[in-house]
Amino acid sequence: MTYPKMPEAGFREKVVTEKLTLPPQRQDEQPGRESLMNPAPIAENPDYRPSGKMRGKAALITGGDSGIGRAAAILFAKEGADIAIAYLNEKEDAEKTKRRVEEIGQKCLLFEGDIKDEAFCNATVADAVSAFGKIDVLINNAAVQYPKTSIMEIDAGQLDLTFRTNLYSCFYFARAALSHIPEGGSIINTTSVVAYAGHKTLIDYAASKGALATFTRSLALNLADKGIRVNAVAPGPIWTPLVAATSEPENVTTFGADTPLGRPGQPFEVAGAYLFLASDEAGYITGATIHVNGGKFVSG
Numbered sequence: 001m002t003y004p005k006m007p008e009a010g011f012r013e014k015v016v017t018e019k020l021t022l023p024p025q026r027q028d029e030q031p032g033r034e035s036l037m038n039p040a041p042i043a044e045n046p047d048y049r050p051s052g053k054m055r056g057k058a059a060l061i062t063g064g065d066s067g068i069g070r071a072a073a074i075l076f077a078k079e080g081a082d083i084a085i086a087y088l089n090e091k092e093d094a095e096k097t098k099r100r101v102e103e104i105g106q107k108c109l110l111f112e113g114d115i116k117d118e119a120f121c122n123a124t125v126a127d128a129v130s131a132f133g134k135i136d137v138l139i140n141n142a143a144v145q146y147p148k149t150s151i152m153e154i155d156a157g158q159l160d161l162t163f164r165t166n167l168y169s170c171f172y173f174a175r176a177a178l179s180h181i182p183e184g185g186s187i188i189n190t191t192s193v194v195a196y197a198g199h200k201t202l203i204d205y206a207a208s209k210g211a212l213a214t215f216t217r218s219l220a221l222n223l224a225d226k227g228i229r230v231n232a233v234a235p236g237p238i239w240t241p242l243v244a245a246t247s248e249p250e251n252v253t254t255f256g257a258d259t260p261l262g263r264p265g266q267p268f269e270v271a272g273a274y275l276f277l278a279s280d281e282a283g284y285i286t287g288a289t290i291h292v293n294g295g296k297f298v299s300g
Contacts (some may be wrong), residue, residue, distance in 0.1 A: 024249035030144050032241025034066035034093045041239045042266040043071045053279045055080030058132035062086045063142030065094035067240030071267035072274045082107040084128040116164040121172035129180045137278045138177045140170040141190040145205035166208035183227035189216045193236040196298035220287030229286040231277045236293025238265045259294030
């Protein structure tokens with residue numbers, strides 16, 4: 001059965017009860033484009049009822065053009081936040097997210113550039129603050145991964161690229177945004193299940209995400225007296241463009257099938273973790289990680 005072409009079924013039945021089979025596919029460059037994916041990831045729950053948790057706030061999301069970042073942008077907008085999105089070059093995806101945020105009734109700024117570049121990170125924060133006056137929530141979400149069957153295949157160039165994208169950028173954005181995040185604000189980093197479980201063919205990616213998990217804990221301690229909370233979300237197999245851009249076509253068909261829930265997650269199923277961590281309901285949580293991985297047991 002091709003997912004999600006089941007008009008007779010309800011939304012929850014489509015997402016939760018079907019053990020879906022994804023068609024083989026592969027994109028040629030990272031971070032991938034959501035507009036080319038089949039089926040398209042599900043960014044929002046049509047049954048969701050907002051309650052104003054983010055009313056009057058502003059969020060900056062890296063990789064907010066698609067996947068988990070898009071889902072978070074839409075959910076935060078529904079809860080009343082204005083959104084700034086940093087993305088690499090996926091202009092069609094970014095514009096689609098911007099249109100959706102504006103349909104909801106919130107402002108959305110797009111910043112195209114390379115998050116490995118510290119100057120771009122600094123300029124993005126400065127421009128977002130100029131427009132919104134502050135940044136209440138920083139979500140460091142963008143990442144790359146380059147599967148290799150052996151550590152011998154990971155050269156210095158790939159190692160540098162992975163860490164500069166997945167870790168250095170989080171330093172850059174956090175440092176640039178810090179003086180503009182008010183007390184009660186938060187930083188939320190996207191780490192990964194592989195930071196805790198490891199991965200046979202994603203050695204440098206897992207290492208970068210493990211470092212990001214430790215960065216989260218350390219920065220949480222450092223900023224506690226400022227009233228700024230720092231937490232992380234560790235997704236498992238979520239259907240995003242990064243999967244389509246880095247997996248072998250035959251592996252896509254079974255993506256997520258090895259989880260206890262027996263399926264990949266959808267981006268909207270992760271977004272709620274970010275919203276919770278940014279909300280007042282999580283006011284006593286810092287240095288923590290929420291695992292959204294379909295039931296895989298990990299510690300930490």
